[in-house]
Each structure stands twice: as structure tokens, then as C-alpha cells.
Amino acid sequence: MQALVGIDIEVKAGEFLSLIGPSGCGKTTLLKSIAGLQPVEAGRITIGARAVTGPGGAEASLVFQDFALLPWATALENAEFGLRLRGVPAAERAVAARRALAKVGLAGSFEQAYPSQLSGGMQQRVGLARALAVNPQVLLMDEPFASIDEQTRRILQDDLLRMWSEERKTVVLVTHSMEEAIYLSDRVVVLSPRPGKVHRVFEVPLPRPREALDVRASGEFARLVDELWRILKKMQ
């Protein structure tokens, strides 16, 4: 059985795009295909000029729902992991990893902490730092805040937006939170299940920087979430 058919999406450089849809719509499969972890049977995925043929490409980094931190490694060693696999010398690696940790708000004493000593939110900050440390063009995020409590999630969402506007990375985010999709994205791609295909592409015309403008409290935000909900409800 095919998980996905007829997916034709073009993500612009620097764009923040979300994938949403009921479970079984293949949104995570699609993200993993972009990361090269899931081979595609037909069709093509390109990042810039390069076709994705397998995992480990330098253009894109993944951020995982369960953080996927090495429990035996400190925050700094975890942030260095991608660079280490690429054979970057130790000194250079430490500098880049420290810079990435600082970007996600984990400078200083947290560097030497093991994942078990960090809260879920801080663990995902390390996961984000690991992805940023290799300096990819594209961040692929697989429900990164799904297992984090509501208050921390909001703070992380704001920090992500701030980081994104500074770094101008392209972000593709899988989520099942409608609020999260609307709050963060330029566009939301709604996928329908069995087999997964693009149901609707939803523009989010909310002004930026949203984290500074208190967009969550606006009527327009509520209206867009409601509109997205109407689309998703029809698919249930």
C-alpha cells in the first residue's frame, strides 16, 4: 500500500511550512522522506539543486518528537554529535556546538548536564541545538513540542520563531496542533489520509514578528484556527 500519492509541494527558501492532518495521513512519512530516511518509490525530492537520495545530507537537519538525545552524552556532546559524524575537529566542533546551545538559550553550566538531568523543554532545546550546529539550510521538525507541557511549549514556540527570524532557515514542521500550525507557519499544508495526499494549502496572513505582537490573543488568530478546524473536521 502506498502511504503518499501525488504530493507536489514547493517550499520557498526561508519559509516556515507546517504539515498537518489526521493520523495515517503520512505527514511524518513525508518528513522522513525529505530527510532521506524513508526511500520514495516514485517521484523526486530536491533541496536546492540536490536530489535527496539517502539520509545524512548536509542541507537538512531533523528535530525529533522524543528528542532522541544520547543518554550517555552531555548536552554539549549531544549538540556536537552531527559535527562529530562529519569529522569536524574537536576544537572547532565545540565552538560551533556552544554557539548553537547559546542560540537556544542553553549556555554555561547546562553544557555538562546529561539529558536525564534536564527537563523535557531543555532536552528539546539540546535537540534543536544539535540540528542547528551543523548549519543546515532546512530544519525538519517532527512534532517537536508534542511531548512538552503547554506553558513550556508556548515559550519554545516563541523562541523558535525568534531563532527562525534571525537565522532565516527554511522550516518544515509536522504537527497535529492547529494552534501551533497557525501560530508558527507562513503556509499550512493539510494532508488527507489513506493514501496521504495534499488536501488543501492554507495561507496564514498573520503579521510578524508574531512572538512580539501577541498574535495568539488576536481575533484573526482565533478565526484562522477555526477555519483550519473546519477543514480538518470534514475529514474525520
Added chain:
Amino acid sequence: MKFAAVQEPAFGRGGLAAIGALLAVWEILGRMELTIFVPPASAVAEAWWGLVSTGTLAKAGASSLLSLAKGFVPAAFLGVALGLAMGRFRTVRYLLDGWINALMSAPLSALVPVLIALFGIRDTVVAATVFLFSFFVIVVNTMTGVRGTERSLVEMARAFGASEAALFARVYLPSALPAVMLGLRLGAVQAVKGMVVGEMLISLVGMGERLIYYGNTFLIPELYAVIVSVLLVAILSSTFVQTCERALVRWK
């Protein structure tokens, strides 16, 4: 803390108190002279000192420890290597899993005649029994450790471009390390069992020979002194492995 058990010392205060109480009861029972098979603890201590000062224990102990090392060190290296291969490669696992399980649950003492045929009755056969007693538990624990590696960590490493070799060295191996160390600890205890079985049932050398000798000649305090020494060897080898484990697995 959920990992507190790993950090606990081998003998806390409670452990020492329990040993003290046991020794006291032993001493009292011994003084009651119920049977010659329960001499007082002090008589055993005296006999133990006698064995130490005449060099008997050192001589028997040196022979035993040498066999222990000659059997356990190869069992540790080969056991970990085979366990890693079985954990990582399905083909190897399919080929060997049945054998390993059968040999692990088999009463190894039944192999004594085979061992005698293969190695004779010199001290090499003791090293062979040590090997056989400790090898399988090391293999199985190592394999289980490798197979217990989180799938999400493997996927993460692949996503960041890990080669097969890097995946093994940076994900599978560190992930399996606690289980490997547990296997080595259990293996060390098994190795001491193998040593005593080999020395008593086959070879009549080392501490096992002393056990048989003092048993047959009814030198009961000396017999207990050797038993206590064997226990000490078991505890010390296990503690040695545990110390290595703490140095290697600091993240728990």
C-alpha cells in the same frame, strides 16, 4: 532516583551489620558444640590465619586465581565480541541463538567427561570450565544490550549521516555498555563457580583441592576457612567488574 541501585556500595552499613550478626550467631552455635561440622567462627578465623601464615592458602589461591584469569579473560573478550555480533547481525543471531540458549541452560557439570577427554586433568581444564561457566551469560547479556538500543537513536544517527561503523561505535556500543558490564559481573561470579567445580570434580588443584582434602580429613575449621576464601574471591571479582562499570558508565 531510579538508578540509585547502581550507585549503592556493595556493602552498606546494613550489610556489615548483617554479617556481624551472622558471625555472632555462628560463634554461639559453634561454642555449643552441637556437631563438629559447626565449629565456632573464631576457630575458623584461627584456621584461616594458620593457612595464611603457612602459605598454604597463597599457594592454592595463586593456582586458582591463575586458572580464573586464564578462563575468564578469554570468555570476557570472546563473549562480548560474539554478543555484539549476534546483537547487530540477524544472520549470526539466527545461526547461534539456539546453541547459546541450549548451552546456557544445560547443566555444564555434565560436560565434565568431555572436558577431561579434551584437556586432560591438568589445570588447563580448570580454565576451560571457568570459560564455559562464564561465557554464555556474557554473550546473552551483550546481545540483549545491543538489541535494546533505542530505535529512535539509530534513526537520529542515520539522519545525521552516521556510517555503519560510526553507528556501531557511537550508538550501539555505548547503549549496550551497561548490559555488557552486567553480563561481565554475572560472568565473574559464574567464573568462580566454574573454578571450584573444575578444581573439585576434575583436576584436584588450587582451592578446590584444599576443599576436598580438608573435607575428607575432617579438618572442618580449615574447610570453612577455604570456603570463606572462595566466597571472598567471588565477591572481589564481582566488585572489580563493578568498579570498572562505574568508571565506564557515569551517565546513569
